[in-house]
Amino acid sequence: MAVVRWILGRLILTLNWLFTPRGIKRSAEDQSAVDAKTANLSLYQYEACPFCVKVRRAMKRNSLKVEIRDAKRNETYKSELLEQGGKLKVPCLRIEENGETRWMYESSDIINFLEQNIAQTA
Template sequence: MKVIRWVLGRIILVINAVFSPKGLQRDADKQQEVDSQVEKLKLYQFEACPFCVKVRRSAKRLNLPLETRDAKVSPWEQELIEQGGKRKVPCLRIENDQGEVQWMYESNDIIAYLEQRFA
């Protein structure tokens, strides 16, 4: 089963690379404002997870320089479990201006949030 999952994951990554979406164009000032807002967002993900690919494609389409954290790597995995409450990806860590953190799971919820906030 692991071999099948690995092979399918690589196929997903190749397809994603070939059919990569084009990013939204903004003027330089607006893009700089978006970039500063995105600094407070972190996406916990697995590279070949289809739902994570879906979120990353949406972020690319919105031209968001979203920091991704591999949840298989020890410090990020531990942070996801301890602070987010579970080891489930994709998960978007959202820090507001007051320093409060919200953890959002489910790819469709994350995409809706990104589109509502940055489209």
């Protein structure tokens, strides 16, 4: 089973690389405003997870710079996700606003949040 997962993971990453979406072109001022809004966001993910790839592609399409944290290869991020977020599930968007931290787990919810609250407000 591990071999099948490895092969499928490499296939997903290869296809993602071949068909990488283009980002939105913004003025430097608008992009700086968007970058400021994404400064308080972190995406916990696994590199070859198809749902994580889906979220990263949406971030690329919208030219969003969100910190990527690989919870599979980094034990610190893995323990943060489990202890603070409550479950070891990816993708997970950590949102820090007004001194509070929220954890968002579903890829479609994450994409909707990014597109409605960050990308469209520029």
